[in-house]
Amino acid sequence: MFSNTQQFSNATKALFENQFASLSALSGNVVESVEKVVALNMAAAKASSEESTAAVKQLLTAKDPQEFFALVSAQAKMNAEKVQSYNRTLAEIAAVSKAELSKVVEAQVTDTRDKVTALVSDVTKNAPAGSEQAVAMLKSAIDSANAGYEQLSKTAKQANVTVEENVAKATEQFSQSVEKTTSQFAKK
DSSP states (O other): OOOOHHHHHHHHHHHHHOOOHHHHHHHHHHHHHHHHHHHHHHHHHHHHHHHHHHHHHHHHHHSSHHHHHHHHHHHHHHHHHHHHHHHHHHHHHHHHHHHHHHHHHHHHHHHHHHHHHHHHHHHTOOTTTTTTHHHHHHHHHHHHHHHHHHHHHHHHHHHHHHHHHHHHHHHHHHHHHHHHHHHHHHOO
């Protein structure tokens, strides 16, 4: 069916080069995101160590049980706020990374789809007489694959929105629970 093997070879080479470039971009993005998470964790560990030492010293200076429990309550509230801040920062890193990954993948898929469509178009122009049915089946298969990708992409985006909404709700519920617990603890 291919009358020009050089054309097919060039198209295949271009697709592989494009995929390699996309893989490099994805790898760079993943490494950058991991670096951000490691830096966040290191900063959190250092801060936690310093703050724990200060908190223990503060608790040891409490003059009576009421002051001790007030200090414990204040520390619990501060720690809950720090956990929330950590989680927000981690979610931001993940969101930025996901957006960049999605952009690279969508660009790769679009570019590959366009190149394959152009190749099929060029090949079908040079198809020998009598191969119309095979050409129609090939075009139909490509159209079906493109439609399947579009549906998969829409479904993945909807699932992502649902997950983000659930995480936001869980974070809000956690915040409310912490507030309730610390306020009850402070009353004691």
